């Protein structure tokens with residue numbers, strides 16, 4: 001399993017403070033962290049151990065970041081399952097792979113099991129596009145979710161809800177579904193500030209209002225790219241600090257994928 005890259009332990013440095021916006025999601029996670037920090041006591045008390053969440057939404061808006069920050073917050077290892085690699089050539093191989101991967105994640109528990117692009121593995125299940133193997137894998141996964149005894153907190157991330165089997169989104173499967181969208185003005189300011197602060201380049205002279213007005217349609221990854229580019233420019237120009245003008249120039253250069261797409265449509 002390790003050799004095939006199906007299941008890997010992810011090293012990360014991200015914390016919940018690195019996430020800009022997504023306030024509801026962060027609050028929810030912080031509450032659950034109280035349970036993980038006192039797991040034995042919580043179980044004895046009769047608290048239901050959180051099962052997991054599904055995060056659905058736009059690319060580059062912090063889904064992977066949240067998976068990592070969750071493990072950081074809960075102070076447990078992060079294990080990533082590449083569902084695309086479960087499929088095998090031989091009869092029963094895929095189911096075997098799934099069984100082994102899930103068993104291994106239980107052996108590592110308590111852990112966060114991050115299943116990235118989960119819709120890719122299960123797209124079409126229950127509809128026209130599904131085949132026998134994916135349908136069986138899906139059933140196997142649902143049963144495991146219901147019956148697992150160890151503390152494996154699932155973070156399933158997906159870009160496209162339309163490809164998800166409705167069965168999966170039914171109440172009770174995951175503790176919560178969260179939708180992530182492009183950041184609004186306040187969230188964009190927050191994200192820019194986080195990335196500048198991370199690199200010790202945030203100063204009160206930066207005119208954040210001007211920046212948020214010019215970054216409409218930018219996602220978190222775009223905003224990070226703006227910050228990186230502006231810092232590089234400031235360095236090359238031998239400046240002491242990064243200015244609003246540097247950031248504005250980077251915004252122009254780092255035109256977001258989203259707005260490029262929108263331009264093409266309109």
Ligand code: ATP
Nearest residue numbers: 018019020059060061062063064065191220221224
């Ligand atoms: P994809 O579906 O393409 O995998 P994603 O939603 O998982 O996208 P991330 O990988 O989390 O996106 O985002 C890429 C990078 O962009 C992050 O590592 C982070 O640096 C930055 N970023 C994205 N969203 C945010 C956010 N809300 N706050 C701070 N940084 C963000």
